[in-house]
């Protein structure tokens with residue numbers, strides 16, 4: 276008679292463990308936050324290379340003009356929390372932007388304005404990129420960062436740091452001068468997005484779409500935590 280009992284106990288334990296691990300999975304998924312960062316600026320300033328450097332850890336072998344938008348994502352840890360940065364690498368060329376523009380500016384959490392330090396016209400375009408953000412009613416409170424890229428081309432630098440810093444100050448933005456190409460200066464690329472991650476960490480949470488794990492025990496019913504108030508969270512499993 277003992278055998279079946281202990282067997283049944285073993286089954287219950289497995290069930291319980293399965294339940295607990297499923298709860299952990301669900302809690303982790305529910306806690307994960309995702310932040311949308313748009314990277315904008317003239318064509319050819321290096322937006323694709325900067326996002327590629329941050330998400331893939333290297334300079335791309337070759338790039339082509341972005342059509343519409345490219346997405347890259349990277350998980351980063353900030354104060355022991357894993358958050359996902361979703362970078363929207365937007366097209367600089369007007370003809371490749373038209374159809375997508377409305378999508379860029381929806382639910383944005385941060386903006387990175389990029390110019391090429393060797394090309395004055397790309398710096399002079401910055402006010403019009405800021406105006407475009409304003410036209411799309413981007414919240415003034417969201418973090419904005421100004422980035423001068425291609426600093427490795429020292430002999431050709433056309434925009435000196437003082438000028439860029441004045442512009443950044445007048446728009447209450449931090450300035451980063453960097454290079455997506457140069458491995459040493461690429462540390463700054465990391466700094467750009469980690470600075471944003473720290474700023475975003477304290478902004479309002481945005482949950483990932485809820486995906487229920489598939490290995491739940493049959494007696495567990497899943498209710499998304501997203502629509503629940505914090506006080507109700509404990510009642511989500513029945």
Ligand SMILES: Nc1nc2c(ncn2[C@@H]2O[C@H](COP(=O)(O)OP(=O)(O)OP(=O)(O)O)[C@@H](O)[C@H]2O)c(=O)[nH]1
Pocket residue numbers: 316317318319320321322323324325338339340341342365366367368424425426427428453454455456457
């Ligand atoms: N020297 C140097 N070249 C760079 C750097 N970043 C990008 N480039 C080069 O600049 C050119 C344009 O780079 P992209 O990243 O495609 O530029 P983009 O701003 O995404 O251009 P669009 O997609 O047209 O908006 C490419 O030839 C890159 O190799 C950099 O930090 N240093």
